[in-house]
Amino acid sequence: MPEKDETLLLHLNEAIATIRDKDSLFKVVTTKLRLIFPFDLIGINVFDVELKQKRLFLRDYYGAEERAPRPAEMDQFTPIAGSPVEKLVADPRVQQITLADYLRDYPDYEPLQRMQQQNISQLTVVPLRTSGHLTGFLTLASRRRPNLTAGDEKLLEKIGSLIAVAVANTLAFEEVARREQERTLQLNITNALLSIKQREPLFRAIAEELSRLVPFEYFGIRVQRAGQEKMFEVFAEFSRSAPGAPLEALAPDRDLDQTLTNTAGIFQQSTGLLHTAAIYSGPEFKDLAVRYPRLRYVYEHYGTRALLVAPIWQRPDGAAVLTLSAARPDAFRPEDLATVLALVPQIALALENLFAFEQIEELRAQVEQERTYLVDEINTSARFGADSGTFVGSGPALQHTLLRIRQVAATDTTVLISGETGTGKELVARELHNASPRHARALIKLNCAALPAQLIESELFGHEKGAFTGAVERRIGKFELANGGSIFLDEIGELPLDLQAKLLRVLQEREFERLGGTKVLHSDARVIAATNRVLADEVAAGRFRADLYYRLNVFPIALAPLRERREDIEPLLRHFVQRLSKRLGKPIRQVRPADLAALQAYTWPGNIRELEHVLEQAIIVSQGPFLEFMGFAAAPCWPSRPQRYCRAPGP
Known part of the structure; x- marks a missing residue:
């Protein structure tokens, strides 16, 4: 063997033994080879074990005006069948090939066309073997036909064996490095799972870590939950404006039809794309x-050319x-899909944890809100005078009301309670709920007459942070809070017309939106409404929507005023005297028969609430054994009231 050939083999062997970097190694290999074998292009194809698939491992031009772009076949395996390589596999030996001959058999093979454009005319192919097994081919391409001797072919066979070892080593090193990167990625994601509990920061960290191994312009996670009407909700979504730019969170409430890769519509139409990693x-x-x-x-507006799907x-x-999506068609390799799938268990755990955290936070907020409302209800009950939760009296009007309550309580039917102020509409609503x-x-309550019109909508449906001046945080509305319970809308006749339309939607569709938000929320709340107005008259006057009136008036309960329940005044009086005397720390005093007759004769425009307040005042001012009604109770008409409310007491 000539000395220069031995020197070449020695240099190649030394380079293979000492250099681990792929680019550096094959720069040395190609430089040394060109000293003996002049060529314009070098390429190395590697095969799978079954010799069914090929992948371009290395390609480099010499003497071309521009360096060729990285081809797609360097990133993924493609079939050997149907390509010129199938001829080489069938006859694996050192041989010289004329490019024109191959072009006649494979006129549409793009790599051959590229070489023809570079004026390449001759190919010298060398099989690569490790342990006697064919692993690939080395191709030396030139514009002029080389004159190879038998000695040159033997030398190329030896060089092929050395390069086969170099390729095998490089692939092994790349696999080790890839596995190490995956382990680092998994460790970083595990650390993020342990330290980050908020949705956006957590998935931004996961996306950033993943982008170190897999190139993409878009990262998205979509979730479908049981009971949701829409197919998928966007759970996390990030994109980058340019390669290498930082990932930016996409607004969750934007128009999804105009986003980079809204695949929800795809999944609605094709379950295969959803269920299959591809x-x-x-x-x-x-x-x-x-x-x-x-x-x-x-595809048309963002130049997206590749999509990676990984079911969680x-x-x-x-x-x-x-x-994941990208603009380059060859952005994703099978190794990238394997990397993403290896992370799926951790991402699934992150989703489960976030679902749990968000549910706990929602429940915590709901419990806090319910606690506030329940405390308010207890205080209201004490003031109202029905802390026992029972009705006082036995007259026919009250018995009819109790019958109506028993008939409808066990259902989810909407109830409309009507009656004058102070007749006990809230007590009826509480009894219906209990x-x-x-x-x-x-039981969530809202007095529609107690709030300004501009605040009622926020109270009913809630608001998002920043929805209006002073909205410094998200607020849960009454309908959202009453989900699974009941909502009592007192003084419903005072509701503004524009809010009546929104309330109608909740009654019809059981859905609403917070102020400042676009997410549709659902509420399974039973609606109990009350009014001291005649809503039919309000509808006729155009102050109340007819469609809302008919939605509310499904099961009406009309409460009789106290002047029509005179037989219940005495038991109510005893009930209030006992309870109020205890609360005020006063002895229980009796009522004179004349005062009782006057109380029963009075028309009580304020109904039970007025009776309670009159008795509370009498308990406070009385000093002797009897309740003193400021000198008015013995008179048929109390001077403190207009004459129209008086009538002579009965015999």
């Missing part, structure tokens, strides 16, 4: 873009999927 790129992605309008939009879970209570299957949840 990469869609090149012509395959273009075919999908033709079939699905939203993919066509991102698919189970009876819903589904979750991760998608006797219903919803009694374990709160």
Whole structure:
């Protein structure tokens, strides 16, 4: 063997033994080879074990005006069948090939066309073997035909054996490095899971870590939960404006039809794309873009050419999927999909944890809100005078009211309670709730006449942070809080017309939106409304919507005024005297028969509430054994009231 050949083999062997970096190693290899074998292009193809797939491991031009772009075949395996390589596999030996001959058999093979454009005419191919097994081919391409001797061919066989070892070592080193990167990625994501509990920061950290191994312009997680009407909700979504730019969170409430890769529409139409881990790129992605309008939009407007889909879970209570997209058709390799799938268990754990954290936070806020309302209800009950939760009296009007309550309490039917001020509408609403299957949840109350019109909507439906001046945090509305329980809308006749339309939507569709938000919320709340107005007259006057009136008036309960329940005045009087005397720390005093007759004769425009307040005043000012009604109770008409409210007491 000539000395120069031995020197070449020695240098190649030394380089293979000492250099681990792929680019540096093959720069040395190609430089040394060109000293003996002049060529314009070098390429190395590697095969899978079954010799079914090939991948371009190395390609480099010499003497070309511009360096060729990185081809897609360097990132993924492609079939050997149907390519010129199948001839080489069938006859694996050192041989010289004329490019024109191959072009006649494979006129559409793009790599051959590229070489022809570079005026390449001759190919010298060298099989690569390790342990006697064919692992690939070395190709030396030139514009002029080389004159190879038998000695040159033997030398190329030896060089092929050395390069085969170098390729095997490099692939092994790359695999080790890839596994090390994956372990680092998994460790970083585990650390993020342990330290970050908020949705956006957590998934931004996951996306940033993943982008170190997998190139993408878009990262999205979509979730379908049981009971949701829409197919998928966007759970986390990030994109970058340019390669290398930081990931930016996309607004969750934006118009999804105009986003980079809104794949929800795809999944609604094709379960295969949802259930199967896959990469869609090149012509395959273009075919999908033709079939699905939203993919066509991102294909045309954002230049998206590749989509990676990794299902997170698919189970009876819903589904979750991760998608990545990129502008380069060859952005995703099978190794990238394997990397993402290896992270799926951690991402699934992150989703489960966040669901739990968000549910706990919602429940905590709901419990706090319910506690506030329940405390208010207890205080209201004490002031109202029905702390026992029972009705006082036995007259026919009250018995009819109790019958109506028993008839409807066990249902979810909307109830409209009507009656004058002070007749006990709130007590009826509380009894309806307590006797219903919803009694374990709160009865949420709102007095529509007690708040300015501009605040009622926020109270009913809640608001998002920043929805209006002073909205410094998200607020849960009454309907959201009453989910699973009951909501009592007192003085419903005072509700402004514009809010009547929104209330009608809740009654019809059981859905609403917070002020400043676009997310549709659902509430399974039983509606109990009350009014001291005649709503039919309000409808006729145009002050109340007819459609809302008919929605509310499903099961009416009309409360009789106290002047029509005179037989109940005495038991009510005894009830209030006992309870108020105890609360005020006063002895229980009796009522003179004349005062009782005057109380029963009075028309009570304020009804039970007025009776309670009159008795409370009498208990406070009385000093002797009897209650003193400031000198008015013995008179048929009390001077403190207009004459129209008086009538002579009965015999």
